[in-house]
Amino acid sequence: MKLRVGTYRLRAALLKEAAPRSGSLARILRHPNPLEAPWRQRVVNASRAGAMGDVLMCTPALREVKRKNPAGHVRFFTNFPSLVRDLPYIDEVRPFEERPKTATYLAYEDTIPPHAPIASIIGDKLGVKIRDIRPDCVIEAVLAEKFAPLWRDGPNPRIVVNRRAGTWTPNKNWPDSYWDELIDRLGRVATVIEIGMDRPANCDTRARHHVDLRGQTSLDECVAVVAAADLHVGPPSGPVHVAAAARKPSVVIYGGYEHPLCTPYPENEPLYNPVDCAPCWLREPCPFDRKCLSGITPDAVEAAVWRVWARSGGLPRDFTAAAD
Numbered sequence: 001m002k003l004r005v006g007t008y009r010l011r012a013a014l015l016k017e018a019a020p021r022s023g024s025l026a027r028i029l030r031h032p033n034p035l036e037a038p039w040r041q042r043v044v045n046a047s048r049a050g051a052m053g054d055v056l057m058c059t060p061a062l063r064e065v066k067r068k069n070p071a072g073h074v075r076f077f078t079n080f081p082s083l084v085r086d087l088p089y090i091d092e093v094r095p096f097e098e099r100p101k102t103a104t105y106l107a108y109e110d111t112i113p114p115h116a117p118i119a120s121i122i123g124d125k126l127g128v129k130i131r132d133i134r135p136d137c138v139i140e141a142v143l144a145e146k147f148a149p150l151w152r153d154g155p156n157p158r159i160v161v162n163r164r165a166g167t168w169t170p171n172k173n174w175p176d177s178y179w180d181e182l183i184d185r186l187g188r189v190a191t192v193i194e195i196g197m198d199r200p201a202n203c204d205t206r207a208r209h210h211v212d213l214r215g216q217t218s219l220d221e222c223v224a225v226v227a228a229a230d231l232h233v234g235p236p237s238g239p240v241h242v243a244a245a246a247r248k249p250s251v252v253i254y255g256g257y258e259h260p261l262c263t264p265y266p267e268n269e270p271l272y273n274p275v276d277c278a279p280c281w282l283r284e285p286c287p288f289d290r291k292c293l294s295g296i297t298p299d300a301v302e303a304a305v306w307r308v309w310a311r312s313g314g315l316p317r318d319f320t321a322a323a324d
Contacts, residue, residue, distance in 0.1 A: 011029055011032070014029055015029040015030065019110065019111045019121065019124070020111040020112075020113065020114050020115045020116065020121070021115045021116050022115075022116035022117070022120040022121050022123075022124055023116070023120075023124075024129070026121075026124045027124050027127055027128075027129070030124055030125065030127070031127045034127070037126070037127025037128075038065075038104045038125070038126045038127055039064075039065045039068055039069055039072070039126045039127045039128050040069060040072075040127070041069075041072060042071075042072060042073065043072070043073045043075060044065055044069070044072050044073065044074045044075065044104075044126070045075050045077070045099065045100055045102060045103035045104065046058065046061075046062060046065075046074070046075070046076050046077070046103060046104050046105075046106055046126065047076070047077035047078070047096060047099040047103040047104070047105050047106065048076075048077075048078055048096075048105065048106045048107075049078075049079060049096050051166050051168065051237070051238060052080050052083060052219070052238035052241070052242075053236075053237055053238040053240065053241045055078050055079075055080045055083060055084065056083060056084075056135040056136075056137055056238070056241040056242070056245065057108075057118050057119050057122060057135060057241060057263075058076070058078075058106045058119075058122055059084065059087065059135045059136040059137070059245075060119040060122075060123065060130050060132060060133050060134065060135060060136075061106065061119065061122045061123040061125070061126050061128060061130060062074055062076060062087075062089055062090055062126075063087075063089045063132075063136065064123060064126075064128040064129070064130055064131060065089070065126055065128055066088075066089035066090075067089075068128060073091045073092065074089060074090050074091050074092070075090075075091060075092040075093075075094060076090050076092070076093050076094070077093075077094050077095065077096045077098060077099035077103060078093065078095075078096055079095070079096045080219070081093045081094075081095070082138060082219065082220050083137050083138055083219075083223070084136075084137070084138060085138060086138050087136050087138065104125055104126055105125070106122045106125055106126070107122075107125065108121045108122055112281045113258070113259070113279050113281055114258075114259075114261075114262050115261070116261065117130070117133045117261065117262060117263065117264060118262045118263065119133040119135070119263075120133060133263075133264070133265070134244055134245065134265060135241045135244055135245045136245050137223060137241070137242050137245035137246070138223075139223055139224060139227045139242075139245070139246055140220055140223075140224055141224055141227060141228065142224075143220055143221045143223075143224035143225075144221075144224040144225055144227070144228035146221065147211075147213065147217075147221070147225060148228070150193075150211045150213075151191045151193055151209075151211050154190075154191030154209045154211070155189060155190055155191055155209060156190065156191070156230065156314065157190050157191070157229075157230035157231060157309050157314055158190070158191045158193060158228070158229045158230045159186055159190050159191065159192050159193065159229060159230065159231055159232070159233060159305065160193045160194075160195060160225060160226050160229040160231070160232045160233070160234075160239065160243075161179070161182075161183060161186075161192055161193070161194050161195070161232070161233045161234060162194075162195050162196055162232070162233070162234035162235070162237065162239045163176065163179050163194075163196055163234070163235075164196055164197065164235070164237075165234070165235040165236065165237035166237055166238075168283065169257065169282065169283045170285055170286075170290075171255070171257045171280065171282050171283075171285075171286050171290060171293075172235040172236060172237065172255065172257050172293075173235060173290075173293070174235065174253050174255070174293050174296070175290075175293065175294060178294075178296075178297070178298050178301075181298040182233075182298040182301050182302060183207045183210060184207050185298065185302055186207065186302065186305065187207020187208050187209045187210045188207070188208055188209075190209065191209045191211065192207055192209060192210050192211065193211045193213060193225060193229060194210065194211065194212050194213060194214055195213050195214060195217060195222050195225060195226070195239065196214040196215070197214070197215060198214055198215045213225065222239075223242050226239050226242045226243050226246065226248070227242065227243070227245075227246035227248065229243075229248060230248065230309070230312070230314070231243075231248055231249045231250065231251070231305070231308055231309060231312065232248060232249070232250040232251070233250065233251045233253070233301065233305060234250070234251075234252070234253065235252070235253050235254070235255075236252055236254055236257070236258060236262070236263060240252055240263065240265075240268070241263070244263075244265040244267070244268070247267070248267070249267035249268055249269070249308045249311070249312060250265070250267070250268045250269070250308075251268070251269045251271065251301060251304045251305050251308055252268055252269070252270050252271065253271050253293070253296060253301060254270055254271060254272040254273075255271075255272070255273055255278075255290065255292040255293035255296065256272070256273050256274065256275050256277065256278025256279060256280060256292025256293070257278075257279060257280060257281065257282070257292070258279045258281060259272065259278075259279045260272050267308070267311075267312070268308075269304040269305075269307060269308045271296050271300060271301065271304060273291075273292040273293070273295045273296055275288075275291055275292045275295070277292075278292050
């Protein structure tokens with residue numbers, strides 16, 4: 001029986017309110033007949049384009065699908081197959097461009113700004129309640145051994161830093177001058193391993209213990225390096241999800257682009273600046289000169305690093321002594 005136009009419009013209006021919050025109402029509105037929810041299918045076709053972080057945030061939903069429907073064949077279409085190919089609950093990984101028209105696209109962009117973990121919103125698309133938002137990622141630790149000699153003799157902790165969050169928006173990127181100051185401070189007493197696609201212009205890092213791997217790692221090598229470190233520092237982007245999958249904490253410099261509730265991994269230390277326009281989810285250059293990010297100082301990030309390190313069992317630092 002088809003829904004009448006008025007009923008459809010009411011459902012669409014209710015879903016617009018419920019979807020960003022996730023939950024049972026959102027799942028009912030997306031799948032009015034629970035027997036036809038995607039997770040119940042004999043072959044569950046799911047797809048996701050976007051960046052590596054978007055792909056990893058799909059893994060909790062696919063994991064829950066397999067738990068609820070162990071006989072189902074889970075097929076995932078993605079541009080990042082190496083990140084998920086050997087996960088036990090995904091039966092088949094195929095290129096994104098081969099996705100069938102009937103595949104469930106695991107999006108969250110229609111719920112911006114989200115008021116719940118993005119992994120939970122993605123789960124709603126498949127009709128499942130997410131029990132654990134932590135992502136999974138295939139990590140080939142042996143790849144880190146290629147670079148291990150570069151930091152083997154450096155002091156603990158080994159801190160991976162990532163300055164850039166990709167090309168989707170410039171509004172996640174903390175100022176380079178702040179990064180230079182932070183890396184210089186951390187590099188006096190710890191080993192800083194910097195990853196990224198390339199070296200930003202006018203970058204001036206003088207850290208004593210600084211290993212610069214920007215532009216020198218493949219995707220799989222970068223994943224392995226993040227997993228091999230003690231903790232990660234960076235904007236909300238792919239390495240944050242890799243670190244969460246590897247059970248490594250992150251200091252996440254959110255600024256005001258998105259709210260920390262989107263990715264509330266338990267070990268992490270979120271740095272969010274609730275300015276009037278936050279969370280903005282703005283793709284265009286910020287008209288306010290990214291005041292949400294410039295308001296988070298190197299002092300604040302450094303203090304967060306040592307809080308995370310102390311919680312993980314490392315020795316707390318005397319900031320005054322470290323700065324001398």
